[in-house]
Amino acid sequence: MAAEGEQLVDPDRMSWVVDGEEYDFTDFMLKHPGGPDYFVWSRGRDITIPVYAYHKNPEKTVVPLLAKYKVEKPREDKGLKKKLGIPHFLLPDGFNAEDDIPQYDFDFKNDKLLLNTVRKLILDKDSQKEIRRLDTLFDRIIFGLLLTYAALVVVWLMGYVPWWIAVPLFAVLRTAMAGGGHYFIHRKKPLFQDCVFDINYVGMAYTAQDGHVLIHHMYTQSDADVKRGFFGGMMGIPRLFRMPIHTLHKLGHVTTGMFIRGIQLEFEPDNDQNQGAPKYIREKWGRIQWSFWILHSWLRIELCLAIYCGVGWSWLGQFTATLWCNTLMVVSSHDFTETFAKDEKDWARYQLLNAHDMRITGNRWIDCFLSAGLSPHRAHHVFPYQKSGFANIYSEKALSAAAKHHGLPWLPSRNFFTEIFPMVGRMYLWAPVSDPIIRKPLYNSFLAEHIAPARFKYIVGYIAAGFSGIGSL
Numbered sequence: 410m411a412a413e414g415e416q417l418v419d420p421d422r423m424s425w426v427v428d429g430e431e432y433d434f435t436d437f438m439l440k441h442p443g444g445p446d447y448f449v450w451s452r453g454r455d456i457t458i459p460v461y462a463y464h465k466n467p468e469k470t471v472v473p474l475l476a477k478y479k480v481e482k483p484r485e486d487k488g489l490k491k492k493l494g495i496p497h498f499l500l501p502d503g504f505n506a507e508d509d510i511p512q513y514d515f516d517f518k519n520d521k522l523l524l525n526t527v528r529k530l531i532l533d534k535d536s537q538k539e540i541r542r543l544d545t546l547f548d549r550i551i552f553g554l555l556l557t558y559a560a561l562v563v564v565w566l567m568g569y570v571p572w573w574i575a576v577p578l579f580a581v582l583r584t585a586m587a588g589g590g591h592y593f594i595h596r597k598k599p600l601f602q603d604c605v606f607d608i609n610y611v612g613m614a615y616t617a618q619d620g621h622v623l624i625h626h627m628y629t630q631s632d633a634d635v636k637r638g639f640f641g642g643m644m645g646i647p648r649l650f651r652m653p654i655h656t657l658h659k660l661g662h663v664t665t666g667m668f669i670r671g672i673q674l675e676f677e678p679d680n681d682q683n684q685g686a687p688k689y690i691r692e693k694w695g696r697i698q699w700s701f702w703i704l705h706s707w708l709r710i711e712l713c714l715a716i717y718c719g720v721g722w723s724w725l726g727q728f729t730a731t732l733w734c735n736t737l738m739v740v741s742s743h744d745f746t747e748t749f750a751k752d753e754k755d756w757a758r759y760q761l762l763n764a765h766d767m768r769i770t771g772n773r774w775i776d777c778f779l780s781a782g783l784s785p786h787r788a789h790h791v792f793p794y795q796k797s798g799f800a801n802i803y804s805e806k807a808l809s810a811a812a813k814h815h816g817l818p819w820l821p822s823r824n825f826f827t828e829i830f831p832m833v834g835r836m837y838l839w840a841p842v843s844d845p846i847i848r849k850p851l852y853n854s855f856l857a858e859h860i861a862p863a864r865f866k867y868i869v870g871y872i873a874a875g876f877s878g879i880g881s882l
Contacts, residue, residue: 422435426454426487432479442597443596447622450619461756462756494681496683522755523755548797565723567718577730579727587605587606588780591783591798609781610735615671636745648858664712675688744832745836765820
């Protein structure tokens with residue numbers, strides 16, 4: 410018998426927090442138009458931001474449903490996980506979700522909010538019709554890129570494509586296809602196509618629906634934004650060895666690491682450091698993430714075929730080119746060393762100030778693919794629910810008009826080669842060895858970091874983590 414005042418918690422029930430109140434959406438998950446997966450990945454968290462910002466018109470479609478699922482007798486801690494249910498090394502020391510996640514004003518009647526202004530511009534019938542057309546066009550182009558990739562693989566394995574052609578072609582195709590995968594992971598789940606997010610050797614769609622969609626977009630540039638630590642592990646490597654060692658680390662992912670990590674994910678329990686989403690989804694609904702296993706099986710088959718057909722060095726060249734092109738893209742759309750308007754309560758205004766668009770060729774529609782979907786990044790962060798990069802490009806007109814209405818600057822996109830790459834190089838590739846999270850330099854000189862025994866021990870562990878997959882993704 411429970412002691413007086415003790416609350417009995419049904420293990421089959423889950424909790425979420427919206428506007429400081431506890432909710433139980435367990436019975437709603439399967440009815441959710443975006444699929445149930447996002448709820449499982451976000452259990453035990455404050456989901457106020459996605460409730461209001463991840464839907465086109467939440468005032469009409471979401472808010473009316475909330476009262477039905479509000480917990481009448483909430484627990485004292487409201488079921489919140491203080492570390493978000495992610496590995497603690499991804500967060501700063503002392504992080505507490507109750508105090509450290511950002512809070513915003515989503516009052517629908519507040520005309521001073523940028524989000525309300527831009528919604529009025531983008532929700533009209535004609536705009537939504539054009540966005541649906543562009544989404545369809547985007548998907549057709551991705552399908553065409555997949556067919557082109559398949560054809561290239563065949564002629565390449567037959568020996569008809571020299572390495573100096575194969576390397577840039579594969580790098581461009583994989584980057585463009587991953588751009589499609591980038592938007593697929595923002596869509597309704599489950600979705601088989603989101604696995605192409607992994608084809609550039611950098612990310613993992615399996616976990617990106619949490620780390621990217623639910624954490625990075627919700628908590629952009631805050632202590633909870635795990636993307637701020639994307640380069641964290643690599644920053645512990647002395648700068649002369651950084652690129653080759655990280656390449657070897659990722660080669661470990663492509664051979665054994667991703668498979669091992671996938672198996673680990675399938676059995677991770679729901680606890681303080683894990684959400685246990687794949688385990689829950691498999692046990693409750695009998696669903697396995699087949700797209701992950703199929704895509705990663707293919708990547709290993711492709712590698713084996715390349716070696717067998719005598720184009721192994723060509724494969725390694727395209728792997729390295731693709732890996733580094735896309736790795737640098739990941740941190741090219743935010744300035745992770747500086748946060749603007751930290752105390753801003755207007756969510757869309759904050760997103761606009763802390764993201765920037767990217768320019769590669771100058772053609773927005775082509776750059777959307779060459780940037781792995783990241784070129785229209787300001788619109789992507791203000792409208793995280795949109796299904797394609799083309800929709801975001803179209804939405805920029807409304808967003809820029811709303812920004813000017815609110816007295817905000819609409820700055821031109823940044824050139825990747827002349828403005829972004831030099832900055833990324835200074836901050837990450839050629840920066841001194843530093844703490845993975847707080848980025849405090851660990852040595853006083855260039856020589857000291859390269860002769861320190863602790864760094865060589867770190868390098869061995871970093872390479873091993875790539876091949877084991879555990880703790881590295």
